[in-house]
Amino acid sequence: MKSHVRVAVIGGGVVGCSILYHLTKLGWTDVALIERKELTAGSSWHAAGGFHALNSDPGIAALQSYTIRLYKEIEALSGQDVGMHMTGGLNIAATQARWDFLRADHARHRVLGLETELLGAAEIKALCPLVDTTDVLGALYDRNEGHVDPSGATHAYAKAARMAGAEIYRHTRVVDLKPTGRGSWHVVTDQGTIEAEHVVNAAGLWAREMGAMVGIDLPLIPMEHHYLLTDDIPEVMALGKDELPLILDLDAEIYMRQERGGMLVGVYEKDATPWAVAGTPWDYGDTELLPPQLERIGDALVKGYARFPAVAAAGIRRIVNGPFTFAPDGNPLIGPVRGVPNYWSACGVMAGFAQGGGVGLSIAEWIINGEPSTDIFAMDVARFGPYASEAYVIERASEFYSKRFVLAYPNEYWPAGRPAKTDVLYDALKSRRAVFGVSYGLEMPLYFAREGEEAVEIPSLKRSNAFEAVAAEVAAVRDGVGVLDACSFAKYEVSGPDAAGALDRILACRMPSIGRVRLAPLLSESGRLMGDLTVMRTDETRFLLFGSGYLQTWHGRWFDQHLPADGAAFRNLTDELAGIHLVGPKARELLQSLTRADVSAAGFTPFTVRRIDIGLVPATVARLSLTGELTYEIYVAANQGRVLYDAILKAGEAFRITDFGVHALNSMRLEKGIGIWSREFSRDYTAGSSGLDQFVQFAKDSFVGRDAALCERDTPSARRLATFAVDASDADAAGYEPIWRGTEMVGFVTSGGYGHRVGHSIAMGYVARDALAHADGFEVSILGERRPARLLDAPAYDPSGARARA
Structure with missing residues (x-):
């Protein structure tokens, strides 16, 4: 065993081996992988091995496409057969809602660079004679789907990495991880200790244990999962050398692929079963499966078999029940872990053979180049925060598993793990018929149901039952005054003698003077967006910054990495401050009735921030607008938020004040052409392409991303x-x-x-x-x-x- 490596990858499944390969591909060969038993031990060996590029998130779709293209590359490099079967795949719809969803996805695939087709019943039957198409409306067909041999693919990554100089230590268990004090790690194993500049946790079923060694609780839980291998089926045997496509029939709650002369049949049962909740046993075997529980999947099989009668008639050759890890939303957890320098997460990759190559590339790019080449926030470990307790993770992951085949609507918020967090206005808003969504664990008002309506938004691909209520909220804001619960916005403080200088180097904008507000693009060195913040300067050495609430860990990680060790301190004030926005032409008159301060047009100009008393409550108030209406953003101590809200409602009676929610806010910001994070702004875009270049102060001597921003200014995107x-x-x-x-x-x-x-x-x-x-x-x-x-x-x-x- 070497005494020192640049990167130690812990875990020899498909993800760990892919990371090792990609590190060598990008030029770092002094790297090692440490596996407690044999490669693929854990989850990889018993995976179904299917792959597809289709995903609703464009970043994940791009990485899945990359993974598929990569298999032939690693097979050629390593000489290891990956057992690739490019069969194509059918996603079948038997309900109008599912068919509408697939038609919308088909259009989106043009944007994502995916070549898919919409097929009718006859075309489906020609590709897969096993399907009873009696009630089938159509299917989405992707030629670039198929399956690989899990063992062959994993060993191909490993062999290609070894050929480039990487080390692989099998039958070597990591027993501790200790910081050296030099920014590196002592990786203590039962075979000796190795110092690593970076540690990557790709430990799969044991990822939680690897996290606990450094004092973190990764939001993961293993779940049991069944699939069956059937006996030979005459209709399959009759195909000869032709091979059936992958089948995903979400209405029938079944997925299938051909396995020799029979079929591999999988389901996601409604009663999801978490496994090893207290921790994965270290002695869990290389090729050990869990006892099958056919009674749990019987109902799902009956439903699926009705669509595939030839499969129903076949005998069962083998039952596989194996665990694999889930995050609360089913996506991987990858990236640097905040507060633990040079420690990287690469776990929870449920679809390892569809995503493993892309995950390996992203981690390697991030370690070596400082950022991945694709926006992968949907996979970023920083998308979760402290609210993700063990109980929350179990509830949410179980819900995701049980609804794996349920159509997820864009306006739908599932109920598990809620409410995990509420703000000080929650009870009051609920009593006023608020319908809530959730962001970063926090309940937030989407809209307010009208009298006589149930306070529930019905999921839909079209305009929902909330449409008229939202219209009424927007009209009230336009003609009078509305009040918005803005507690879910992220609120940060940067303070200290070097706060101004530090922020001037981090933010691309000109720094505001005392009492002023500026919009602040946050750029990476490559010029890609890292945030769209609002910065307010309350005094010489104190700044408040505001952004999207679900980016709290993500932004905190960025400021940790870029602020100096001394002279400027970062604090997350999101839970300490309540936010209330007064919006509309009567907002000034209402606010003036509650304060002695001058909030007139001349006394309180746009992009001004002031400390004033509102009623009995000291507040920080800023004048800026996301809606296109006169707006005062008000921030107070959380324990005074309800007092302020009640005072505003009482005074607002004279102005017919109306609560409004996120849906109305979204409608109004679209009318003003104002972008938001994860939609118009993300790592995929730049200041120049997004229009945020109007807020970039190019004349500054230095700020993160300046060279790239200047280049884009001279050569527009x-x-x-x-x-x-x-x-x-x-x-x-x-x-x-x-x-x-x-x-x-x-x-x-x-x-x-x-x-x-x-x-x-x-x-x-x-x-x-x-x-x-x-x-x-x-x-x-x-x-x-x-x-x-x-x-x-x-x-x-x-x-x-x-x-x-x-």
């Missing part, structure tokens, strides 16, 4: 963020639908919705710059149908911005 008015009847764009001009796809949607003040649908998206010379002739795909669209050269609502400046 090929695409630019734009806003469209869309002729749509009962549905709106949601994201990643194509934008067409004639026969050419010129861009894609990032977000969409209905603009209640302007009376039409709106979509924002990235469009080729040369197409922006035209105003008309555009179309936007909505639920698979092209709808006429018109490019807007100014915000749809109040283009002059007079109402917000009033």
